[in-house]
Amino acid sequence: MERIFDEASWRKYVSGYTFYDCAILSEHEFGFILVEERDSWDDDDDRAPMTRFVAIDIDEPIERRFRGAQTGAFSGTTIAASEQPRAYVAVDSASKVHSIEPERSGDERAIDRVLDMSIGNGMLGTVRKAVRAAGKIYALGIHRKIYRRIGVDQWIEFGAQGNGVPMPADLTSQPDFIYTLGFNDMSAFSKNDMYAVGGEGDAWRFDGEQWHQCSIPTAAKLTTVCCAGNGLVYITEQKGSVWEGRADRWQKVTGKQLPAGFYPVDSVWFNNRLYLGTQCGIFTLDKKRGKVVDLKEAEEDAPDPANSGRLDLSEDGRFLLTVGPYGACIHDGTTWCRLFSALDFS
Known part of the structure; x- marks a missing residue:
């Protein structure tokens, strides 16, 4: 080339x-x-x-x-x-x-200049990831907020259409939801079958009309979700555990294995394989061994x-x-x- x-x-x-x-x-x-x-930052230079x-x-x-x-x-x-x-x-x-x-x-x-991103107590929502799902671009954020891009300088929040992800009725401490509620990733089979995950075991499914909470028995931080070509959904926890299932039927197929710095940030189904992307290389699911392994163990030419x-x-x-x-x-x-x-x- x-x-x-x-x-x-x-x-x-x-x-x-x-x-x-x-x-x-x-x-x-x-x-x-x-x-x-x-290599080093000047103590007097505090710019980002x-x-x-x-x-x-x-x-x-x-x-x-x-x-x-x-x-x-x-x-x-x-x-x-x-x-x-x-x-x-x-x-x-x-x-x-x-x-x-x-x-x-x-x-x-900015999205907060296009629509109201306030989440109470004078706080503005933040964005954790931009994704494509069912052909559309979304920005995912805390407070279970999902924003869809509809054009240049144009965004709409799911909740504005009456089908936003509901918040707990008994939420009393505003800082709690920054860490426990909200989304890090979203994936879709279609516009009427989407999944969003984040927070502490915070996983949801959209059926085209409303969101339903997925009953995954974990309180771990959820980092990625992938609607796979085999008809299943894969959800990763921060330390590498992988859940497999759909709707309300889930099973854990691997345990915690990955150290800090290797947490999954992207997951993709390609060539009949689940790829997990991190800031330190690519891993894949070896379901037979019940492990997440370095991609080089499965593909000799892996980068x-x-x-x-x-x-x-x-x-x-x-x-x-x-x-x-x-x-x-x-x-x-x-x-x-x-x-x-x-x-x-x-």
Whole structure:
């Protein structure tokens, strides 16, 4: 494969930064979040690290291949991609939005400037993750809030349509729900069959009209959910335990195994396998052994942690993209291929 970056484009878009998240539109189109890297910070410099947004179309000649922007105003940013409309949308924890579309790119109005994100006692909700589910882009947050993007500068909250996720009637302590209630991930079989998880055992299913709490017998922190091609749903706990089931029938298929730093942040079903993405590489479910294992135990050509970790699946399900702090790889259903790596420019 022809190199995606040359020396000049690598210096312009990547040097001094590490990759944090990724999104895929097609085999040749990708979006990335990068965060400024420093060996040490000046005690007098209390500014937040800079964030970069980079979209790549490798079918274009190198002078038109990249679209990017940089800001110091974003923090804890995640990215998702959708086909209709065709766009990458990045959302940070404070609900600020940046999008890259064929005809435009740039910052949009923050979600809290578009609709009311207040959650009581003068507090504003925060966003934990941007995801694509059933072809739409959502921002997930505390207080069991789910926001759907309907266009540039346009978002709608599930609850505004009368079908939001209910809160406990006996909730008395506002800070409690920041840690125990709210969503880290969402996945869907269809717009009428979606799952959202987070908090301490906080798992819910949407049937197209209302949300139903899933009776999973755990109070552990839930980090990812995946509606898999085998018709089952997989939910991960923070330390690596995996639950398998659907609706109100669940069983734990692995125990806690992963140390801090290896907690699942993405889960994807691809090639009849559950992939778990972390900030330190990719793991997979070995159901026969009842374990979560390093992907290299199942796939000899699996990428190393420097070039893998965060995951995104193309909307047609044909390509799996992963990015690590120093590079990215893609799986086409047959083999892994390295797209680029910092080693190419060392």
